[in-house]
Amino acid sequence: MKRRNFLISPPALALGAAATAPSLALAAPAVITRESRILPREGKGPRIVxxxxxxxxxxxxRYLRELIPNADVVLLERNATFWSGPMSNKWLIDIVNTDFINRDMLRPANRYGYKLLQTEVIGFERDQKLVRTAHGLIEYDFLILSGGIRNAYDAWFGNDLRAIEYTRTHFPNAYIPNQEMLSLKQKVKDFKGGTLVMTLPPPPHRCPPSPYERACLIAWHIKKNKIPGKILILDPKPKIAPIGAxxxxxxxxLYPDIITHVPNARVQEVDPFNKRIKTAAGEFKFDDAILMPPHQAADMVWHAGLIGKDAAGKPTGWADMHPRLFHANSDDRVYFVGDLMGHISDQFGHYPKSAHVANYIAKIVSKNIAQRVAGQEVTPLLPDNLCYMMVNGDPQEEISVKFEYEVDPTGKVIQTQIDMDVRTSDLVKEDFDWINTRFKDFLGV
Incomplete structure (x- = not known):
């Protein structure tokens, strides 16, 4: 990690979106360095970052403040606003507007009483229970890492930073909420024809069924606007999954002349400059592309030194965690929530890296920490998962998949997958009911 000192004049101490967050007091000098302690503790309750x-x-x-009323809860986020992955494919082709998926984070912070600080997490001092941010050091008693994924472009390009940056800027995939979402939306609008290649990451990756949904909705856009274009899906899996049928x-x-799905197309080589991809299923050229490299746990898990290792001692790319209690195997003061989580079961590997699971696991982890703070025995709980995917824009029709979990007699977590393959408009209503309920749950609106 490259680190530098930050010289901040007094007016800038508001730190962006965090300026009006509840009880946010920055007892800091005019000159802040990476060694400055910021956000002094409030009250005698535990500090949870x-x-x-x-x-x-x-x-x-939200739930930590509810379950542990005296807790000093601090949320660190580098983006100024919240971007929702769910519904973003629909947003790409204007089925929902920007205000639907891009939300204010100050309102829930004020509503539920936690501190919100817009800053970059750049490291950890776990032996001292400190988070190192772009604006200084923050103490914690419990730490939750919920940073999602990183795009592992290095799996394709090694240390070729020029190729990585060119791919990221010219063929963005927008699977990490940031400026790439706007860039991809403009790419879809500007597409005039030719072959659009979509690479899918090997499992596990963020929201497994969503790349197929994206292909369907872009295909619907192509079909509706009579664009002479085709979509080529390069899928490393042997078949479409989940919701394969x-x-x-x-x-x-719906799209027989637009979408071509290529199975067993594990990427071997990418030449973004000459628009060429070599895979195990053959070599392909493209006019434009949405390139998704392999996914791994967010950078913060690597910085914390908490990435798992396989039997050969190589990094798994995902958090090294207790599969039932969700804390780090080597540090039970650090918890993992969401897509960065590691291996759960030999039967299915990882929980689906979905928003539904992230929301559910966050509630479980909040209960676990509350039980520990109260001196109670922690009760292991299981999530479930539900994903809706739109495949047609007119009439609007969706399919969906549900995952249920139980513990077998040996203590192993077992997954049951239920695909709802018949596309219907009823599932569209269920989808919007689902997301509006979840938004109300953690955003308060």
Missing amino acids: ICGGGWGGLTAA GYKQAFEE
Whole structure:
């Protein structure tokens, strides 16, 4: 990590979006360095720091304040506003507007009484229970890491920073909420025809069924506007999954001349400058692309030294965590919430890296920490998962998948997957009911 001192004049101490967050007092000198202690503790309750203000982080902040009223809860988020991954594919083609997926984070902070600080997390001193941020050091008693994923472009390009930056800026995938979302939306609007390639990451990756939904909705946009374009899905898996039958029917019945799905297309080489991709299923050229490299746990998990290792001692790319209690195996004061979580079960591997799971696990972790603070025995709980995916824009139709979990007699977590492959408009209503209920849950609106 490269670190530098930050010279901040007194007016800038508001730190962006955190300026009006509740009880946010920065007892800091005019000159702040990376060694400055900021956000002094309030009260005698535990200090709980949450890194990442997505679905999981915002949910944890709300429920920790509710379950531990005297807790000093601090949420750290680098973005000024909350961008929702769910519904973002619909937003790309204007089925929902920007205000639907881009939300204010100050309102829930004020409503539920936690501190919100807009800053970058750049490291940890776990032996001293400190988070190192761009604006200084913050103490904690419990730490929750909820930073989502990182795009592992290095799996394709190694240390070729020029190729990484070119790919990120010219062929963005917008699977991390930031400026890429606006760039991708403009790319879709500007597409005039030709071959649009979409690469899918190998499992596990963020929201497994969503790349197929994105392909369907862009295909619907192409079909509606009579654009002479085709979509080529390069999928490393041997078949479409999850909701395989539903997506296969959508591809064949709605977009037979637009979408081509290529299985077993594990990426071997990418040449973004000459628009060429070599895969295990062959070599392909493209006119434009949405390039998704392999996904891994967010940088913060690597900075914390909490990435798991496989039997050969190589990094797994995901958090090294207790599969039932969600804390780090080597540090039970650090918890993991959301897409960065590690291995759960030999039967299915990871929980789906979805917003629904992040929201659910955040509530479980909040209860676990509350029980520990109260001196009670921690009760292991299980989540569930539910994903809705739109495959047609007119009429609006969706398919969905549900995952249920139980513990078998040996103590292993077992997953049951239920695909709803028949596309219907009823699922569209269920989808909007689902997300509005979740938004009200952690955003208060």
